[in-house]
Amino acid sequence: xxxxxxxxxxxxxxxxxxxxxxxxxxxxxxxxxxxxxxxxxxxxxxxxxxxxxxxxxxxxxxxxxxxxxxxxxxxxxxxxxxxxxxxxxxxxxxxxxxxxxxxxxxxxxxxxxxxxxxxxxxxxxxxxxxxxxxxxxxxxxxxxxxxxxxxxxxxxxxxxxxxxxxxxxxxxxxxxxxxxxxxxxxxxxxxxxxxxxx
Amino acid sequence: xxxxxxxxxxxxxxxxxxxxxxxxxxxxxxxxxxxxxxxxxxxxxxxxxxxxxxxxxxxxxxxxxxxxxxxxxxxxxxxxxxxxxxxxxxxxxxxxxxxxxxxxxxxxxxxxxxxxxxxxxxxxxxxxxxxxxxxxxxxxxxxxxxxxxxxxxxxxxxxxxxxxxxxxxxxxxxxxxxxxxxxxxxxxxxxxxxxxxxxxxxxxxxxxxxxxxxxxxxxxxxxxxxxxxxxxxxxxxxxxxxxxxxxxxxxxxxxxxxxxxxxxxxxxxxxxxxxxxxxxxxxxxxxxxxxxxxxxxxxxxxxxxx
Numbered sequence: 001x002x003x004x005x006x007x008x009x010x011x012x013x014x015x016x017x018x019x020x021x022x023x024x025x026x027x028x029x030x031x032x033x034x035x036x037x038x039x040x041x042x043x044x045x046x047x048x049x050x051x052x053x054x055x056x057x058x059x060x061x062x063x064x065x066x067x068x069x070x071x072x073x074x075x076x077x078x079x080x081x082x083x084x085x086x087x088x089x090x091x092x093x094x095x096x097x098x099x100x101x102x103x104x105x106x107x108x109x110x111x112x113x114x115x116x117x118x119x120x121x122x123x124x125x126x127x128x129x130x131x132x133x134x135x136x137x138x139x140x141x142x143x144x145x146x147x148x149x150x151x152x153x154x155x156x157x158x159x160x161x162x163x164x165x166x167x168x169x170x171x172x173x174x175x176x177x178x179x180x181x182x183x184x185x186x187x188x189x190x191x192x193x194x195x196x197x198x
Numbered sequence: 199x200x201x202x203x204x205x206x207x208x209x210x211x212x213x214x215x216x217x218x219x220x221x222x223x224x225x226x227x228x229x230x231x232x233x234x235x236x237x238x239x240x241x242x243x244x245x246x247x248x249x250x251x252x253x254x255x256x257x258x259x260x261x262x263x264x265x266x267x268x269x270x271x272x273x274x275x276x277x278x279x280x281x282x283x284x285x286x287x288x289x290x291x292x293x294x295x296x297x298x299x300x301x302x303x304x305x306x307x308x309x310x311x312x313x314x315x316x317x318x319x320x321x322x323x324x325x326x327x328x329x330x331x332x333x334x335x336x337x338x339x340x341x342x343x344x345x346x347x348x349x350x351x352x353x354x355x356x357x358x359x360x361x362x363x364x365x366x367x368x369x370x371x372x373x374x375x376x377x378x379x380x381x382x383x384x385x386x387x388x389x390x391x392x393x394x395x396x397x398x399x400x401x402x403x404x405x406x407x408x409x410x411x412x413x414x415x416x417x418x419x420x421x422x423x424x425x426x427x428x429x430x431x432x433x434x435x436x437x438x439x440x441x442x443x444x445x446x447x448x449x450x451x452x453x454x455x456x457x458x459x460x461x462x463x464x465x466x467x468x469x470x471x472x473x474x475x476x477x478x479x480x481x482x483x484x485x486x487x488x489x490x491x492x493x494x495x496x497x498x499x500x501x502x503x504x
Contacts, residue, residue, distance in 0.1 A: 082455075174493050187449050190449045
């Protein structure tokens with residue numbers, strides 16, 4: 001973010017993903033955000049890819065072995081729209097972000113980068129929402145799209161497609177951008193994920 | 199500009215400095231231009247006459263002209279009691295007399311204020327904006343418009359606009375002069391000299407327009423700031439701007455899983471596009487920038503950050 005409105009494209013998933021750590025810390029210190037322990041990576045499963053076929057073993061290696069392993073708990077879930085989720089659980093937000101990166105990076109390195117759709121962080125937001133009432137612990141998702149290398153907030157209000165609190169999302173989005181998160185500028189790309197399985 | 203009223207709000211100093219700089223630059227530009235015209239032999243009385251008439255018309259008639267051109271109808275307290283009450287409350291906070299109130303019957307959401315000083319002010323809102331905004335948001339929009347009145351933006355802009363209008367008029371006159379060989383008993387001056395006058399006029403007009411637009415934008419930020427300080431709720435105007443501009447409606451109904459090809463190798467850095475040069479020419483600053491500043495102000499007020 002500069003004075004002239006121009007900023008550079010993130011060079012890697014890490015340079016984009018890591019901005020969530022600072023933004024989350026800042027908003028948490030202001031009392032607006034409480035992270036849940038959960039995050040998920042959604043991807044399209046493929047029979048042709050050996051890594052994806054053996055995902056449990058591969059994740060055990062990626063997350064539990066070696067120096068500095070985050071040892072984040074994980075679970076594989078299929079949703080009702082034909083997608084597979086790796087649900088991560090970690091009480092330390094920094095580790096949760098690292099693990100999301102590690103998993104995505106491993107999938108990418110094993111030739112399935114084009115199967116990755118998004119990484120989703122679950123956080124509780126405290127603030128004024130659409131109908132101008134103050135809500136504490138409103139469940140929000142911060143979606144990171146791999147194809148755009150950018151985040152956007154998602155606040156579903158129901159299970160069916162299109163049920164979302166747009167004004168709150170817009171407000172949260174500008175809040176997050178101000179605190180350093182790389183936020184998707186084109187609002188038409190802020191596509192939702194209804195029925196997140198965690 | 200006179201500042202005889204005592205104000206409970208303080209101004210954004212950087213903003214004020216930039217506004218004055220723009221005004222000084224504008225004044226300087228026109229002084230140079232007037233000297234140039236004088237040197238080229240344009241009759242002084244002729245210039246002076248036009249200046250006088252146009253200044254009077256623009257200064258004293260502008261509110262009526264605006265009412266006529268926008269189709270705004272003045273409404274009484276009986277016709278629009280709620281609107282009158284809201285504006286009265288706000289006017290009291292600004293310590294200004296109750297302005298005239300007008301309504302424009304159109305679905306397009308908009309609002310404006312006019313009047314050369316707080317005593318002659320008029321606030322107009324469209325029926326579209328009344329329907330679409332919540333009371334808190336409408337209050338913020340009207341607060342912004344009253345801030346224009348309190349800051350005497352109409353007067354400043356009328357003068358600046360007048361100068362540019364005058365220049366454009368003279369430009370046309372000179373062009374005519376060049377084509378048909380002079381009016382009145384002007385001595386022939388040679389084609390080259392007139393060509394020079396013409397070119398200089400164009401340049402002056404162009405730069406003048408840019409300066410007026412820049413001035414308008416600073417005034418717009420200034421009114422946002424003043425309105426927010428008076429209401430203590432900068433978020434309300436940001437919400438209203440988001441709602442009116444329809445940016446929020448761009449957030450889609452679509453599920454991400456319906457996106458057919460998620461291609462990790464095709465990075466479109468949409469998060470990072472430059473703003474382009476449209477900024478320079480638009481009278482209102484980009485909405486995103488205004489909303490961003492209001493949100494920052496909101497944070498500062500909420501947490502007492504500096």
